[in-house]
Amino acid sequence: MYNKKLIAYVATLKFDNAVTQVSSDLEVSKGSVSSYLSGKIKASKNFLEKFGNFYNVDQSKLQDINNDVVRVDMEIVKSKSGKSFDKNTGLLVPFYDIDFSAGNDIVTMDNNGISKPDYYMDVPEFAGCTAFRAYSDSMERLIKSGSILFGTKVEEWNLHLEYGQIYGIICNDGRRYLKYIRRHLENHKDLFLLKSENNNYDDFDIPKRAIRSVWLIHGWLNKRT
Template identity: 30%
Template sequence: MKTFYSKQDVLNRLKEAYNIQKDTDLAGLLGISKSTLSNWVSRDSLDYDKVFSKCEHINIDWLLTGRGSMLKSEGVPLMGDKEGGKEEVLPEINYEYKGAPYYNVDFIGGFDLVLNDQTRNPDYYINFAPYNKEGVIWCNITGHSMEPELNNGDFIVMKEMHSPIQYLPAGEIYGIITEDYRTVKRIRMADQKGFVRLIPTNKSPEYAEQEIPVEMIRKVYAVLGSMHRLF
């Protein structure tokens, strides 16, 4: 799965900001166990609330991308700061058709029925340069079956795929729409001809793999990335 930025690099920059060398010390700074930190790294999934809570004087742009100065006090424009003439890196919302549209539509990290179908008009636009492309949209993900890769309440950014599903890269994360539900899962072709297997990330027994016939699928979106709600 493609993400906005390397999560390992984010942790390395946090170490740099605090002059920390050991993962044990970083875990202590964040108030978590070393095993939890190891899980973050191995699964490429961070708790950004905890990370950002230690960034009062750190330039978030630098933390996420490595660009600009480390500290806010060094005059680097922050999100929403137009001074300095530098391009903003962090996403921002607007109602002026700048960026990719955000639809208040839930893709379920599970197989629940979805009743909201607010797909005609976007609530607003999210201006974030890497994803300001034709055919890209933002939606929500609810549920826990794709954790820790995708968390309940995250924004997900997706692009509709038009190739037949059997020719899409196997093992990637996709948004699937049928007549009855919208879900996000990893996909691979099933052994049974004409079926695909939907695979959750969460290994809890309540989130089982499921096979569905290809003919049930109305639309497929490649999930390009996700983020916590930063605004």
């Protein structure tokens, strides 16, 4: 379980609905806040900083010791034949060997509409995430093309979004981007500003209405150096 100090502090605030209240106060999606406050996903440093500033609490009192892993450097551990993902423990991460969009928002489907991962990964640091490929070099200084990403879908991104994080953005027309999402200074209600790590890519605006789904990237595994 992640974020024990954060969860303990939020409990002292005695909100009627902690997820809704924190999401509204910090302008962060309910999906992200719910994952953080349930201990399912490690809270980002940006989130802890925003939380500490808003509620006037020292960030060091919110962050668990040795809980600052951003990326992993380990080999993929495939599950044994026939071993399935245990949703109760959430210890195995389903991996889809596709780009972060293939017409069905990352996951592939069989004829019955059931998602079928290629295999599962033993990566406890990212329990609760979905793993998939990144075939983009727009974040090249951080994330190599072909790397494995660990992400969670942001269900209410159009209402609340944590700016400054790396996201997989899937558009209605099938285009997809791996970018930082920044607040648009002139028209934040209708537009996002997308930024890259690769200097060969220009920053650009994207209309929110053009976006089908958004995935928050919690970490990655570079397969080449």
